[in-house]
Amino acid sequence: MSLRRPMLFSTSTLCFLTLALHSPLRTQAQTSILGFTPSSAAHETEIENKFKSIPSPDEERRQHHIFTAEPHVAGSARNNELARYIADQWRTEGLEDVVIRRYDVYGSNPKSTFLEMTAPVHYRAILRELPVPGDPDMKNKSISSAWSGMSASGEVTAPLVYAHSGNPEDYDFLRKQGIDVKGKVVLVRYSNPYSYRGFKALTAEREGAAAILIYSDPAEDGFKKGKVVPSGPWGPEYHIQRGAITYDFMVPGDPLTPGWASVPGAKRIPVEEAVSIPKIMALPLSWHDAKPLLANMDGPVAPDDWQGGLPIKYHLGGNRVRVHVKIEMDNSTQPYYVVEGRIRGAQLPDEWIVLGNHRDAWVFGGVDPSSGTASMMELTRALGKLAKAGTRPRRTIVVCSWDGEEVGLTGSTEWGEQFADELRHKAVAYINVDEATSGPNFHGQAVASLAPMLVETSRSLKDPSGKTLYEAWRESATRERREAKQPEPVTDLNLADTRIGSGSDHTVFLNFVGMPVLGLGFEGPYGVYHSAYDDFFWMNHFGDPGYHYHTLTSQLWGVLALRLANADLLPFDFATYATNIRQFVNELAKDKNKEKGLDKEKLGQDKTGEARQLPPLDLKPVLDAIDDFEAAGKRLDESAARALSSGTIDPILAKTINRGTMQIERKWLNPDGIPGRPWFKHILYGARYTYAHLELPGLAEAVEKQDWLTAKQQAEILRQALISNTKLVNDLNSNLIVDTPAGK
Ligand SMILES: [Zn+2]
Secondary structure, X not given: OOOOOOOOOOOOOOOOHHHHHHOHHHOOOOOOOOOOOHHHHHHHHHHHHHHHOOOOHHHHHHHHHHHOOOOOOOOOHHHHHHXXXXXXXXXXXXXXXXXXXXXXEOOOEEEEEEEEEEEOOOEEOOOOOOOOOOOHHHHOOOOOOOOEEOOOOEEEEEEEEEOOOOOHHHHHHHHHOOOOOOOOEEEEEOOOOOOOHHHHHHHXXXXXXXXXXXXXXXXXXXXXXXXXOOOOOEOOOOOOOOEEOOOOOOOOOOOOOOOXXXXXXXXXXXXXXXXXXXXXXXXXXXXXXXXXXXXXXXXXXXXXXXOOOOOOOOEOEEEEEEEEEEEEEEOOOEEEEEEEEEEOOOOEEEEEEEEEEEOOOOOOOOOOOHHHHHHHHHHHHHHHHHHHOOOOOOEEEEEEEEOOHHHHOHHHHHHHHHOHHHHHHHEEEEEEEEEEEOOOEEEEEEXXXXXXXXXXXXXXXXXXXXXXXXXXXXXHHHHHHHHOOOOOOOOOOOOOEOOOOOOOOOHHHHHHHOOOEEEEEEEOOOOOOOOOOOOHHHHHHHHXXXXXXXXXXXXXXXXXXXXXXXXXOOOOOHHHHHHHHHHHHHHHHHHHHHHHOOOHHHOOEOOOOOEOEEOOEEOHHHHHHHHHHHHHHHHHHHHHHHHHHOOOOOHHHHHHHHHHHHHHHHOOEOOXXXXXXXOOOEOOEEEOOOOOEEEOHHHHHHHHOOOHHHHHHHHHHHHHHHHHHHHHHHHHHHHHHHHOHHHO
């Protein structure tokens, strides 16, 4: 998986101005790297150059071919075989402590799926993807038919209603037209606007529908976008977007072990109590199978923005078309396997940089996830080669191949839950790569404290275009913002996307463990997501024919890991973090005031000119606490820069500082979680049920509901976390000042 957004850039309107002006850490010469003394930066550059020279396009392609050779859905024999293959490779490459961890989880596999139209004419849906000329893999007999992970089992024959994108406002509109979906089957399209299919399923379930059919409209990822497979990257007539409908926005992972690991023998809750298991039947459709249904519907003509790309008039339906849906799922317990390996740190083995990619794919997983898996294999080969030659990172680099990501972020969640205490003690950061490559446009995500180091690192890598990755990133970001009509210009300081929702394996590390996270991927036109056409052929013709972006992913992923592993002082920037949090708070006030028609002039203003108050919620104490955190962050940046430029840092002192800064992210966790979703503990980052990012989730949701009591409590929790982190940063800073001669 990985968040499917329409092809536009998600806004990140960071203002890093203060940082850019004050911080000497931002100089970009080769011997200056955030967090390194000049001599260790020079040494680091040598290591990185050696590392970057190892990954090769030919090896990326060879690995990609191995992983995409057969369908390898979670729980399948092939996916388990690939787990053993990875473990064997890692041992050969020189990784240490390679283990395969087993989790016994609630299974969700199709026994049979069936759909027919029984009136006004008979049509039996083929639920299959037909071969295309030139792609031998599409003839593979083990390609699954259409199915949705975590669908309920059942059988119904009922009228069909077209409910557009299946979001709550779509049902409101149907109600106004006198159309009730209770007991009926709803047909919805995937996007426009985008929402996670599990949210569509939950919405249909709440509306009382008997089943939901989700189809890919050609307006979204098919011929209306451009040439389709085999002539272009967009989805052909028969492509089916499989996917899970798990309510993992409530709690991800195995639904029967919410908050603890489903190791063999673990306690399990009854299925009826599992909030992430849907109670509705769901089935994904190609437009080939949806077209006869849409073409036969009666009822009012659907509004203009509900019309799709097929050459027919879309109607709302509700009477004439009747469909018969039958789904039988196998929910027996099954094992998922996480492969874990590491390069032990030479000096600080108990400080961990964790890297991960999921292995399971809906079918072949050309882009999702095998492009990332191939990049991971080249990354581990390069790290292993360095280690064998005696170049070992100072800190430990842990690498994991996750399982069952596509079902509910399951493998990473269970692993994160199993090792949460150890991770909270030892982990520096988590770097996720899900879909490494569907095209040339880089998208980098980071919690704001790591955004500057991500941007800095992009300057030291070469894009296949010949520019630096940094230049290529800025250009594609500028283009994407222009296309999305986002007025804010791209700057060095807002390149990285700091709005982190859910939808991939970083979730447990950020939202449950409290680790800083980064996410990397190159994107392009990609209309075959979660279909069988997402395969080796697609990658070699459209996504990354030369495997240069795969190679660049391995290089970038590894260099980021090495910088975090080798830094003298971990390159966290808390002044930037504060600026980011201030923006989140101001947006909350702005949106709310806009919604309530409140005049900004009458409200208090802070220094960025934004509204300060949300009657009846006073955010000034929070904004004051942010100011304090920012000031503390700036002082620490300055002391760190001074200490680093002095040339040496006492290792004991460095350890104290680093151990302290590693705890900042943990302190954004509220042990009680956000209201209604106790598993999600981070108070700055969360996701909506649609998977869209949601900043300050507990506070934002309370404000939206105008639940001022809860909002007040959530604002106070945020303020206390800010105060506590300000104190920690100040304490660390006073250590640095006292102990560094240059600071006297
Ligand atoms: Zn994925």
